[in-house]
Amino acid sequence: MSEKTLNEFKGTAEQEAALKEVIANHHDQPGGLMPVLQEAQGIYGYLPLEVQNMVADGLGISLSEVYGVATFYSQFSLTPKGKHKISVCLGTACYVKGSAKILEAVETQLGIKSGECTADGLFSIDSCRCVGACGLAPVMTIDEEVYGRLVPDQVAKILESYKEGGAE
Amino acid sequence: MTINELNQIRDSKADLIKVRRIVAEEAAKLAEKTGYRKQVLVCGGTGCQSSGSKKVLEALEDELKVQGIDSEILVVRTGCFGLCSLGPIMIVYPEGTFYAQATPDGVRRVVKEHLKEGNVCKDLLYKETVHEDGSIISLAETNFYKKQKRIALRNCGVIDPENIDEYIGTNGYEALYKALTSMSQDDVIKEVLDSGIRGRGGAGFPTGRKWMFAKASQGDVKYVACNADEGDPGAFMDRSILEGDPHAIIEAMAIAAYAIGAHQGFVYVRAEYPVAVHRLTVALNQAREKGLLGKDIFGTGFDFDIEIRLGAGAFVCGEETALMTSIEGHRGEPRPRPPFPAVKGLFGKPTVLNNVETLANIAQIIRKGAAWYASMGTEGSKGTKVFALGGKITNVGLVEVPMGTTLREVVEEIGGGIPNGKKFKAAQTGGPSGGCIPAKYIDTPIDYDNLVALGSMMGSGGLIVMDEDTCMVDISKFYLEFTVDESCGKCTPCRVGTKRLLQILEKITSGKGEMEDIDKLEELANHMKSSSLCALGQSAPNPVLSTLKSFRDEYEAHIKDKKCPAGVCKSLLSFEIEKEKCIGCGLCARNCPVSAISKTDYTAPGKKLPAMAIDQSKCIKCGVCMSNCKFGAVIKK
Numbered sequence: 001m002s003e004k005t006l007n008e009f010k011g012t013a014e015q016e017a018a019l020k021e022v023i024a025n026h027h028d029q030p031g032g033l034m035p036v037l038q039e040a041q042g043i044y045g046y047l048p049l050e051v052q053n054m055v056a057d058g059l060g061i062s063l064s065e066v067y068g069v070a071t072f073y074s075q076f077s078l079t080p081k082g083k084h085k086i087s088v089c090l091g092t093a094c095y096v097k098g099s100a101k102i103l104e105a106v107e108t109q110l111g112i113k114s115g116e117c118t119a120d121g122l123f124s125i126d127s128c129r130c131v132g133a134c135g136l137a138p139v140m141t142i143d144e145e146v147y148g149r150l151v152p153d154q155v156a157k158i159l160e161s162y163k164e165g166g167a168e
Numbered sequence: 169m170t171i172n173e174l175n176q177i178r179d180s181k182a183d184l185i186k187v188r189r190i191v192a193e194e195a196a197k198l199a200e201k202t203g204y205r206k207q208v209l210v211c212g213g214t215g216c217q218s219s220g221s222k223k224v225l226e227a228l229e230d231e232l233k234v235q236g237i238d239s240e241i242l243v244v245r246t247g248c249f250g251l252c253s254l255g256p257i258m259i260v261y262p263e264g265t266f267y268a269q270a271t272p273d274g275v276r277r278v279v280k281e282h283l284k285e286g287n288v289c290k291d292l293l294y295k296e297t298v299h300e301d302g303s304i305i306s307l308a309e310t311n312f313y314k315k316q317k318r319i320a321l322r323n324c325g326v327i328d329p330e331n332i333d334e335y336i337g338t339n340g341y342e343a344l345y346k347a348l349t350s351m352s353q354d355d356v357i358k359e360v361l362d363s364g365i366r367g368r369g370g371a372g373f374p375t376g377r378k379w380m381f382a383k384a385s386q387g388d389v390k391y392v393a394c395n396a397d398e399g400d401p402g403a404f405m406d407r408s409i410l411e412g413d414p415h416a417i418i419e420a421m422a423i424a425a426y427a428i429g430a431h432q433g434f435v436y437v438r439a440e441y442p443v444a445v446h447r448l449t450v451a452l453n454q455a456r457e458k459g460l461l462g463k464d465i466f467g468t469g470f471d472f473d474i475e476i477r478l479g480a481g482a483f484v485c486g487e488e489t490a491l492m493t494s495i496e497g498h499r500g501e502p503r504p505r506p507p508f509p510a511v512k513g514l515f516g517k518p519t520v521l522n523n524v525e526t527l528a529n530i531a532q533i534i535r536k537g538a539a540w541y542a543s544m545g546t547e548g549s550k551g552t553k554v555f556a557l558g559g560k561i562t563n564v565g566l567v568e569v570p571m572g573t574t575l576r577e578v579v580e581e582i583g584g585g586i587p588n589g590k591k592f593k594a595a596q597t598g599g600p601s602g603g604c605i606p607a608k609y610i611d612t613p614i615d616y617d618n619l620v621a622l623g624s625m626m627g628s629g630g631l632i633v634m635d636e637d638t639c640m641v642d643i644s645k646f647y648l649e650f651t652v653d654e655s656c657g658k659c660t661p662c663r664v665g666t667k668r669l670l671q672i673l674e675k676i677t678s679g680k681g682e683m684e685d686i687d688k689l690e691e692l693a694n695h696m697k698s699s700s701l702c703a704l705g706q707s708a709p710n711p712v713l714s715t716l717k718s719f720r721d722e723y724e725a726h727i728k729d730k731k732c733p734a735g736v737c738k739s740l741l742s743f744e745i746e747k748e749k750c751i752g753c754g755l756c757a758r759n760c761p762v763s764a765i766s767k768t769d770y771t772a773p774g775k776k777l778p779a780m781a782i783d784q785s786k787c788i789k790c791g792v793c794m795s796n797c798k799f800g801a802v803i804k805k
Binding site for chain 2: 030031032033034035037038065068069072073074075076090091092093095096097128129130131133134135136137139146148
C-alpha cells in the first residue's frame with residue numbers, strides 16, 4: 001500500500017561487499033541469521049527483498065526463512081526509513097502521562113501515520129515501547145536526540161528545527 | 169589471574185569506593201587516605217544521558233582543569249542512581265551532597281565554589297536535601313534512599329562500570345574464586361537453593377531448583393543464558409544493572425556455569441539498550457584480559473566464556489523458550505514445555521536461563537551465605553526486589569526494597585506520593601501480564617504470593633502508579649493493544665483471543681458496550697488463561713480480569729451511563745461552558761480547531777460580554793478550549 005514511498009532498491013557495490021563480509025563472518029556461527037540481518041540493516045538502513053535474497057544465498061538457507069525472521073521482529077524494516085527517524089514512546093509510563101497525544105500531534109504535523117515515511121523522505125514516524133527514560137515521560141526521540149517532558153504544543157517547533165537544518 | 173593479584177587490586181580500590189558508601193564524617197577521614205580530596209560521581213545511565221549528562225561531564229572535566237584542581241578530584245561516571253526524574257545527577261563525596269538536574273553552567277559553579285573553595289552551592293542541590301534551617305543532608309539520608317535496601321543495585325551509581333578494578337574493589341570476583349576453589353557444584357547449588365531466591369523475571373521459579381535440574385540433566389554440552397530482554401514497558405531495572413554493574417552479571421553467570429557444568433554463556437539483550445550493550449561488551453573484554461573469563465580461570469581448569477546476542481524488538485522473546493529459539497536464529501516463537509530448558513534448551517542442550525536481576529544477587533549469596541540472604545524478605549519470597557516506579561508519582565525511578573515492604577511505603581514514603589494533590593487510585597504491577605492493585609490494598613506487603621492473590625503478579629517489577637485521572641478500562645485497552653501487537657501468532661487462543669478482548673474493550677470505551685460484554689470478557693479471558701501456549705497468552709487477560717475485579721463499577725459506568733468517570737475515553741466525554749463563569753472573552757472560540765464555539769445571548773450577572781457555548785455536534789473533544797480558558801469556565805463531563 002505504501003508504494004508511494006521510495007521503494008526502489010539503490011544498493012551500491014560497497015554495500016554489497018560489506019554485506020558479503022558480514023555473511024562470511026557469521027556463516028559458521030550457530031544462530032547467525034539474526035546478527036547478519038542486524039548488520040545488514042545497519043549497512044542498508046532497511047531490509048529490502050534484494051538484501052534478503054543475498055543473505056539467504058550467502059548463508060545457504062531459504063528466502064522464506066530469512067523473510068520469516070525479518071518480518072517477525074519489529075526492529076527489522078522492509079521499507080526505507082526517513083532521514084530523521086521519529087519515535088514516540090508508548091510505554092506505560094509515557095502513556096499514562098499522555099504520550100498518545102504527542103504521537104497524534106506528530107502525525108497531524110507531518111500528515112502521515114505511525115509506520116510511514118513522508119514523501120520527501122525527511123521524516124518517518126514510529127512508536128516504541130519504552131526507551132527506559134521513564135523519568136522524562138512523555139518522551140519522543142528523533143534520531144539519537146531525546147525530547148522529554150513533552151506537551152503537544154512543543155511538537156511543531158521541534159519538527160521545524162529539523163526541517164531547516166536537515167533538508168538537503 | 170591469581171587470588172593474590174585479585175586481592176591486590178581490591179585493596180587498592182576498596183577505600184576509594186568505601187568513601188562513597190559510608191556516612192559523611194567517617195568518609196571524610198577515609199578520603200584523606202585515598203589520595204583524592206573529593207570524588208564527583210556523575211550518572212551515565214540512559215535516563216541521565218537523555219537529560220544531558222554527557223555535556224555535564226564534559227563541563228566538569230574541563231572546569232576542573234581550568235581551576236587547576238583536576239589532580240585532587242576523582243571524576244567517576246557511574247550507572248544509574250535510581251532517581252531518573254532528577255537527572256542529570258551528580259554526587260560529591262565524602263559529603264554525599266546531591267546535585268540534581270545539573271547543567272553545564274551549574275557544574276562550573278560547583279567546581280569553583282564547592283570543590284575549590286569549599287562552599288556548597290545550596291541553590292543547585294536537590295531541594296529535599298536542604299532543610300529550612302540551611303542544614304544539608306546527604307543522598308543516603310533522603311526519604312528516597314533511606315528505606316531502600318540495595319543488594320542487586322548495590323554497585324549501581326557507586327562504581328565506574330567500565331573499570332573492572334572498581335568492581336574488584338567491592339569484593340568482585342571473590343565469589344567466583346570461592347565457588348571454584350572451595351565449593352563443589354552441589355555446594356553452590358545448595359547455597360542458592362537455601363537462600364530462597366526466586367527468579368526475578370516474572371514467574372518466580374526458585375533459582376536453585378532450576379540449577380539443580382540442569383546439573384542433573386545428562387549432556388556433554390550445557391549452556392547458561394541471561395535473559396536481558398526486558399520488555400515490560402515501564403520496567404528498566406535490568407537495563408540499569410547492566411549499565412551500572414555489568415561484572416556482577418558476568419561473575420554470576422560464571423558461577424552458574426560452574427554449578428551446572430557449562431562452558432558457554434549467552435546474554436540475550438535488547439538492541440534498544442545501546443548503552444547497556446556497550447558497557448557489557450567493555451566488561452566482557454576486561455574480564456577476558458584479566459583471565460576471569462576464558463580458559464583455566466584462577467588456575468582451576470574451569471573454562472567459561474560469554475557471547476552477547478541482540479534481541480530485535482519482540483516482546484515474546486522475554487519468554488524463555490522463545491528467547492532460546494531467537495538465539496538459535498529463528499522467529500522468536502515459544503515452544504511447548506516440557507521438555508523444560510533445563511533438560512532440552514538452547515540448541516537442544518540443557519540450559520539454565522536466569523534474569524539479570526536474579527543474577528545480580530548470586531555473587532553476594534555465594535560470598536555472604538544463604539542465611540544472610542534468607543534473613544531478608546517474607547516466608548515465601550526471600551531477599552529484595554527492585555521496582556521501577558513510574559506513572560503519576562513524584563520520584564520516578566528505581567527502588568530496591570526487602571520483599572514484604574508495603575505498597576504504601578513504596579508509593580508514599582520512597583516514591584514521595586502522588587503529585588498535584590491527586591488521589592492514589594491503583595498501582596499496576598507486572599506490566600502487560602500483571603494487574604491493577606486498588607487503593608484499598610495499599611497496606612498489603614508486596615511479595616510473589618500476595619500479588620498473585622490480588623490478581624496481579626510480580627512480573628519483572630514495573631510499578632506504575634495511577635491517580636484518579638486514570639481510566640481503568642482505558643488502561644486495560646492499552647495493555648491489550650500491546651499484547652495484540654506482540655502476540656507472536658503461533659497459538660490461536662492468544663492470537664485471536666487478544667484481538668477479540670481488545671475489540672470488546674474498544675466497543676465499551678466508545679460507548680457502544682452492553683452488559684453482556686462483561687461476561688464475554690470474563691469467559692474469553694479464562695479460556696485464554698487455560699489454553700494459550702506460553703506465558704504471554706496465559707497472562708495477557710490479567711489486566712482485564714484484575715480491573716474487572718476491582719473496578720467493575722467503571723466498566724458499568726461506561727456501559728450503562730455512557731460515562732467515563734475519569735474523563736479519559738473521548739467518545740464518552742463532553743465539554744461544556746458554565747455560562748455563569750464565562751466572561752465572554754472568546755479565547756476558546758478563537759482557538760477551537762473546528763469552530764464549534766460561538767456566542768450566546770446570555771450575559772451572566774456582573775459580566776460585560778455574553779457567554780460562549782459549545783456546539784456538541786461539531787465538537788471533536790480535543791480539550792483546547794479547556795486548556796485555554798483562564799477562568800475555569802470550561803468543564804469536562
